[in-house]
Amino acid sequence: METDPVLQTFIIESTEKVQEMESALLQLETSPEDEDTINALFRAAHTIKGSAGVVGIDNVEKFTHTVENVLEKVRLGEIRVTADLIGLLLRCCDHIGHLLESLSAGKDPEENPELKTEGQAIAGELSAYLAVEGQGISAEPDKETTAQGSAPETLTWHISLRFGRDVLRDGMDPISFISYLSKLGEITGLTTLTDAMPPAQEMDPESCYLGFEIDFRSDAGRQAIEDVFEFVQEDCEINIAPLHGNKPSRKAADTAAGKQTQTRESGSKVGGTIRVDTDKLDQLINMVGELVIANANINQQAKRIGDNSLLESAFALSRLVEDIRDRAMKVRMVPIGETFNRFRRTVRDFSRSTGKDIRLLISGSETELDKGVIEKIGDPLMHLIRNSADHGIEERDVRLALNKPENGLIHLNAYQETGSIVIEISDDGSGLNREKILKKAVERGIISPGQELSDREINNLIFEPGFSTAQKVTNVSGRGVGMDVVKRNIEALRGSVEVESREGKGTTVRIRLPLTMAIIDGFMVKAGASFYIIPLDMLDECLEMSDEEKHLSFKRNYFSLRGTVLPFLRLRDIFNEPDGGNQREHMVVIRYAGGKTGLVVDELHGEVQVVIKSLGRVYRDVKGISGATILGDGTVALILDVPGLVRNGTRKRRSGL
Amino acid sequence: MNINVENNNGLCRLRIEDEMTISTAAELKRVLFDNLAGCRELEVDLSHVNEMDTAGFQVLYLARREADISNKVFRIVSPGPKILSVLQLYNMKDFFGI
Amino acid sequence: MARTIMIIDDSASIRMVVSIALKKAGYEVIEAVDGKDALEKIKGQKINLIICDVNMPNMDGISFLKTIKQDPNYKFTPVIMLTTESQEAKKQEGRAAGAKAWVVKPFKPEQMLAAVEKLVLP
Numbered sequence: 059m060e061t062d063p064v065l066q067t068f069i070i071e072s073t074e075k076v077q078e079m080e081s082a083l084l085q086l087e088t089s090p091e092d093e094d095t096i097n098a099l100f101r102a103a104h105t106i107k108g109s110a111g112v113v114g115i116d117n118v119e120k121f122t123h124t125v126e127n128v129l130e131k132v133r134l135g136e137i138r139v140t141a142d143l144i145g146l147l148l149r150c151c152d153h154i155g156h157l158l159e160s161l162s163a164g165k166d167p168e169e170n171p172e173l174k175t176e177g178q179a180i181a182g183e184l185s186a187y188l189a190v191e192g193q194g195i196s197a198e199p200d201k202e203t204t205a206q207g208s209a210p211e212t213l214t215w216h217i218s219l220r221f222g223r224d225v226l227r228d229g230m231d232p233i234s235f236i237s238y239l240s241k242l243g244e245i246t247g248l249t250t251l252t253d254a255m256p257p258a259q260e261m262d263p264e265s266c267y268l269g270f271e272i273d274f275r276s277d278a279g280r281q282a283i284e285d286v287f288e289f290v291q292e293d294c295e296i297n298i299a300p301l302h303g304n305k306p307s308r309k310a311a312d313t314a315a316g317k318q319t320q321t322r323e324s325g326s327k328v329g330g331t332i333r334v335d336t337d338k339l340d341q342l343i344n345m346v347g348e349l350v351i352a353n354a355n356i357n358q359q360a361k362r363i364g365d366n367s368l369l370e371s372a373f374a375l376s377r378l379v380e381d382i383r384d385r386a387m388k389v390r391m392v393p394i395g396e397t398f399n400r401f402r403r404t405v406r407d408f409s410r411s412t413g414k415d416i417r418l419l420i421s422g423s424e425t426e427l428d429k430g431v432i433e434k435i436g437d438p439l440m441h442l443i444r445n446s447a448d449h450g451i452e453e454r455d456v457r458l459a460l461n462k463p464e465n466g467l468i469h470l471n472a473y474q475e476t477g478s479i480v481i482e483i484s485d486d487g488s489g490l491n492r493e494k495i496l497k498k499a500v501e502r503g504i505i506s507p508g509q510e511l512s513d514r515e516i517n518n519l520i521f522e523p524g525f526s527t528a529q530k531v532t533n534v535s536g537r538g539v540g541m542d543v544v545k546r547n548i549e550a551l552r553g554s555v556e557v558e559s560r561e562g563k564g565t566t567v568r569i570r571l572p573l574t575m576a577i578i579d580g581f582m583v584k585a586g587a588s589f590y591i592i593p594l595d596m597l598d599e600c601l602e603m604s605d606e607e608k609h610l611s612f613k614r615n616y617f618s619l620r621g622t623v624l625p626f627l628r629l630r631d632i633f634n635e636p637d638g639g640n641q642r643e644h645m646v647v648i649r650y651a652g653g654k655t656g657l658v659v660d661e662l663h664g665e666v667q668v669v670i671k672s673l674g675r676v677y678r679d680v681k682g683i684s685g686a687t688i689l690g691d692g693t694v695a696l697i698l699d700v701p702g703l704v705r706n707g708t709r710k711r712r713s714g715l
Numbered sequence: 716m717n718i719n720v721e722n723n724n725g726l727c728r729l730r731i732e733d734e735m736t737i738s739t740a741a742e743l744k745r746v747l748f749d750n751l752a753g754c755r756e757l758e759v760d761l762s763h764v765n766e767m768d769t770a771g772f773q774v775l776y777l778a779r780r781e782a783d784i785s786n787k788v789f790r791i792v793s794p795g796p797k798i799l800s801v802l803q804l805y806n807m808k809d810f811f812g813i
Numbered sequence: 814m815a816r817t818i819m820i821i822d823d824s825a826s827i828r829m830v831v832s833i834a835l836k837k838a839g840y841e842v843i844e845a846v847d848g849k850d851a852l853e854k855i856k857g858q859k860i861n862l863i864i865c866d867v868n869m870p871n872m873d874g875i876s877f878l879k880t881i882k883q884d885p886n887y888k889f890t891p892v893i894m895l896t897t898e899s900q901e902a903k904k905q906e907g908r909a910a911g912a913k914a915w916v917v918k919p920f921k922p923e924q925m926l927a928a929v930e931k932l933v934l935p
Contacts, residue, residue: 064833068826101823104868104897109824111919112831119919126897226737228913229862229891230932231769236804238931250805255773258748258781263740263774264889286931289914737889 222293243276347669395423422472450487586635589695626656735771762793834922848872
């Protein structure tokens with residue numbers, strides 16, 4: 059490999075810094091409070107990180123950044139120096155050393171899986187320290203979006219500049235900024251304003267009194283132009299506006315108010331994000347929901363009238379509304395990573411208190427979920443992880459005897475799958491014991507002896523109320539919360555949960571959650587006098603039932619779907635709807651939790667998009683309903699809680715109904 | 716900065732050397748205004764100036780404005796490329812009659 | 814007459830990267846490893862711009878800044894401070910001492926060059 063002098067310098071220098079870190083750490087062992095030593099330690103890590111970033115050694119930079127974050131907290135007194143921390147930091151030094159060795163040998167550390175695992179493991183332990191304070195937000199400015207904003211379109215801009223009095227004293231010269239500006243495009247007009255300059259006696263030759271009105275043609279985009287003046291933006295009035303011909307023109311001679319907004323705009327860009335009260339956000343999303351409904355109504359009317367240009371306009375409006383809806387929804391989406399990271403600590407603490415050595419592997423942190431879901435999913439996840447750690451992963455000697463790696467592994471993973479988000483909690487523990495589950499289920503009267511169940515059904519018995527197979531109740535998971543509560547909590551989020559297990563190999567619990575909480579695509583049906591909405595992703599097919607089929611089915615209590623048995627429910631019966639005297643009925647086949655169930659309804663009304671309203675008191679206790687919505691014409695439709703319906707139906711059948 | 720002063724029958728010739736920058740702006744202002752007060756016509760030779768920043772420009776501008784107010788003649792001569800580029804950038808060549 | 818820039822950073826590789834980028838653009842570069850070293854090397858030099866890390870052993874960036882702001886030869890010299898996003902408090906202190914230009918580490922060489930060019934043309 060060709061020796062790059064910059065890389066060589068970096069390696070030599072960073073190796074020295076690692077040694078400095080080590081000796082500082084060893085010193086801290088005897089005097090853990092010594093401020094100078096802590097500062098020296100921080101500085102060394104800081105230098106490694108900074109250099110790595112500038113030289114472009116990403117893995118060293120990323121890793122050292124985490125180390126630096128921990129050290130920053132140590133420096134601020136938020137984390138105490140303990141023997142454990144020193145031990146961990148020494149391992150950090152080793153790891154950085156390994157990365158440097160690899161670089162020095164001309165090998166990319168990224169291609170060395172062992173090094174990667176080592177780094178991930180240590181970084182995981184480090185972030186446990188950071189998680190204490192609720193994870194510092196990495197304020198990585200979104201460069202991509204900024205770049206996207208500047209489409210390569212040549213525009214004419216008007217730039218008004220009023221330099222602050224002190225800029226010259228601070229070493230900033232308008233000449234330099236304007237010259238730099240001219241590198242980005244063409245200055246087509248410039249007026250130097252000198253009217254702020256006082257009479258000669260009062261004029262301070264070190265103050266700046268100049269202002270400029272500049273016409274500027276460039277394809278650089280607003281952000282790039284603003285950036286030219288980034289160093290003076292705090293002390294100067296800067297107003298950048300696109301000029302006539304470009305879209306809405308804003309003249310330089312803007313009102314004072316206009317100017318203020320501009321300045322504030324450019325000021326707020328620095329942070330890149332703003333905090334918004336969730337109530338405001340919810341109101342906005344609610345309004346967007348109303349917009350969707352109103353739009354649906356317009357579409358209906360347009361179809362009824364049948365005027366082509368009206369239909370076209372309505373269609374264009376729909377597209378915009380859908381776009382707004384999607385964007386509004388995205389505002390509520392937050393990555394699940396932060397929630398996941400909280401469990402590092404849980405697992406670490408568990409490992410310590412029980413002596414089981416368990417590693418937590420996290421992936422899919424960037425997967426985004428609705429904020430409301432994120433807030434509510436923490437508890438169920440916590441329970442499942444504790445369950446894996448406690449009941450799933452075996453004691454160390456058992457694992458060794460089984461020829462399994464000494465360390466247990468829990469893997470938290472999240473990803474998006476059509477229409478839903480999947481969260482998986484897997485462990486490499488003992489898996490579920492089929493016989494034990496069956497025995498317990500019979501004991502508890504959940505199933506009758508001799509009942510034939512598939513493996514899947516057996517595994518999922520653990521979610522039944524009152525089920526627990528733990529041999530001993532530990533202080534970790536034995537908190538009186540059963541898996542049934544976990545399941546209920548998840549279903550309350552319109553999600554579902556299932557478990558997959560291989561005996562001796564491990565267990566995977568898979569949670570499916572809807573992408574969004576506020577709006578669903580549904581299928582509308584009518585039963586009796588009421589409208590019901592079935593979530594579209596659960597709809598399988600719709601069939602018309604002949605009279606003959608109807609009679610036969612009601613006699614047998616199941617429907618024959620192309621030769622297979624389909625259990626079904628009649629919405630009219632469930633919700634005590636009066637018989638509308640409608641002779642024709644339809645069978646809607648829904649797919650849920652790996653099985654199919656039929657719903658008998660009176661009328662099919664097709665696909666709709668509805669905004670979920672929380673239920674009023676009247677409906678809150680109605681089983682089988684998860685929400686309500688208001689249709690374009692003002693009628694209320696009820697959203698079916700399919701998991702709830704299916705569960706109740708199954709139970710009724712089991713108990714011999 | 717060095718300023719060479721030559722007074723001749725109401726005509727004052729100043730030759731500025733080296734830089735006209737913020738470091739020398741106070742001194743520049745003092746010398747320019749002292750001499751402007753005592754003459755009818757001020758000629759500033761910039762041929763030996765190798766650097767001018769905004770502070771230097773402002774003092775030059777102020778002197779020209781003061782001369783106009785008090786009905787005196789103010790003229791800059793032989794500006795070097797550094798001076799010209801600043802005046803060009805600020806679109807102020809006309810103001811100084813260049 | 815090329816413009817001279819002083820880069821003060823305790824990281825040799827950062828100095829090297831910056832120095833290479835600036836020299837390529839036509840600037841002269843003087844390197845110093847910390848504030849103390851910089852004060853020694855700056856004596857009698859005409860410096861058009863100083864790039865200075867905040868966090869350094871033997872006189873940090875802010876102390877250095879305060880010192881040169883007292884020196885009539887350099888009090889108007891523009892200074893670019895190098896910092897990390899976590900050092901907001903330092904930034905306030907530096908701003909009060911007259912450092913208006915900040916570049917956040919890590920930066921790309923071309924970002925540094927752009928920052929320099931906004932303040933001093935080559």
